[in-house]
Amino acid sequence: MIDSETSVSVALFQRMPEYLKALRGMRASGVSTVSSATLAKVVKLNPSVIKKDLSYASVETGKPRIGYSIDGLISGIEDFLGYNDPKDAIIVGVGKLGQALMGYKGFAEYGLNILAGFDVNPAIIGKVINGKNVLPLTALSAEIGKMKIKIAVLATPQDHAQQITDDLISAGIRAIWNFTPAHIAVPDTVALKNENMAASLAVLSNQLQEILRKENEL
Amino acid sequence: MIDSETSVSVALFQRMPEYLKALRGMRASGVSTVSSATLAKVVKLNPSVIKKDLSYASVETGKPRIGYSIDGLISGIEDFLGYNDPKDAIIVGVGKLGQALMGYKGFAEYGLNILAGFDVNPAIIGKVINGKNVLPLTALSAEIGKMKIKIAVLATPQDHAQQITDDLISAGIRAIWNFTPAHIAVPDTVALKNENMAASLAVLSNQLQEILRKENEL
DNA sequence: TAGATTGTTAATCGATTAACAATC
DNA sequence: TAGATTGTTAATCGATTAACAATC
Numbered sequence A, B: 001m002i003d004s005e006t007s008v009s010v011a012l013f014q015r016m017p018e019y020l021k022a023l024r025g026m027r028a029s030g031v032s033t034v035s036s037a038t039l040a041k042v043v044k045l046n047p048s049v050i051k052k053d054l055s056y057a058s059v060e061t062g063k064p065r066i067g068y069s070i071d072g073l074i075s076g077i078e079d080f081l082g083y084n085d086p087k088d089a090i091i092v093g094v095g096k097l098g099q100a101l102m103g104y105k106g107f108a109e110y111g112l113n114i115l116a117g118f119d120v121n122p123a124i125i126g127k128v129i130n131g132k133n134v135l136p137l138t139a140l141s142a143e144i145g146k147m148k149i150k151i152a153v154l155a156t157p158q159d160h161a162q163q164i165t166d167d168l169i170s171a172g173i174r175a176i177w178n179f180t181p182a183h184i185a186v187p188d189t190v191a192l193k194n195e196n197m198a199a200s201l202a203v204l205s206n207q208l209q210e211i212l213r214k215e216n217e218l
Numbered sequence C, D: 001t002a003g004a005t006t007g008t009t010a011a012t013c014g015a016t017t018a019a020c021a022a023t024c
Helices: A010-028 A036-043 A047-056 A070-080 A096-103 A137-147 A158-171 A197-217 B010-028 B036-043 B047-056 B070-080 B096-103 B137-147 B158-171 B197-217
Strands: A087-092 A112-119 A132-136 A151-154 A175-178 A191-194 B087-092 B112-119 B132-136 B151-154 B175-178 B191-194
Touching (some): A010 A036, A010 A047, A010 A070, A010 B197, A087 A096, A096 A112, A132 A137, A137 A158, A191 B197, A197 B010, A197 B175, A197 B191, B010 B036, B112 B137, B132 B137, B137 B158, B151 B158, B158 B175
Parallel strands (some): A087 A112, A151 A175, A175 A191, B087 B112, B112 B132, B175 B191
């Protein structure tokens, strides 16, 4: 029995987009159904976890002997992840990384609708990137209130990250996606996700070392 | 007893950079020692996990009643994460995101030394970004061999990701940090880390929804 | 029908948390 | 000395894996 109180594991939300990527690839190559075993091989996971995830998210009901309909899975997962119900967001800090993020068309596919960028630099204020305006930071609070935006993408210099975070929160932002290397503090009432490049690199480096170590052992 | 065979948890490598960020912040504000309880509060973890991580990584030995030396922890963690032993890497695909990554000074702090960028676009080949040359993709294989590079940062368009991955691997690359939204396949002898924006966003969105849901319940 | 595959329950595994003796 | 905090062992918790009855 699945209880609505159960807070779902973070791991599930990390696996779902992986399934989606793999399934889109399969669809592109003309396949129409897939078994948990086949999908498991592609995403390098145990079939059981896939069966459980799909069943939990009530994404699609598979057929014994046949497997799951790929179309069904794709639209089910898109739904589950909220890709069909886009959320408005802003980008704060429109330097190199901020510009790359503003220009990134992938966000729309992930259900994130970037409305505007904010910066202090007069050279960039007023520009239009990927169809979105770059506004002055002084307009931040007013715009957040007016547009009722809940999500902010943080791409400022490291040393302004905390100050701007505080400003965002008092203006009503409830979720911060932190692309700066700064460690920022937020109250429990605000969601925070660090796009932690240092952590990713540490994991990758360690994996590489493990692989090389094992080879040398043989 | 800690066995050298034990493959260390991915979670540890994700927490270590968090500790480091928090500790640098503390040092900047003039503190010189910290207890596991205090650090735990900052990074929002259980003190036990911190004591275990630090003990496991033999990062620093704490003193009862006093705690750990912040300087000692910082240099110990930097060592553990290999920040003092930089690894050479290249960036493949120098579009908006690739340029942002080439310009990103943070990599050096994480022990990643970007040697060059590669692209097919004649308009960008020959440019120098953040002191690094952009070379033609045709030179990729020769350069990887010559410089003995093991790590590649992938920032190409999605539809070339797999092809270029295959090229990188045959040229000798052993670790790929994938910033494209493409699902790429690699053999077991190659380390792969997907910088999975879709997953991050899914986690953040879900957190936000949980927070808002709980508020509405009250 | 026979057999492949689902969905779910039970068993295992690993990671997190709690407890506590050692100690500065 | 008394007591705060470490390092580590034991207990708990949750997630992953295996097993298997149901079923198309």
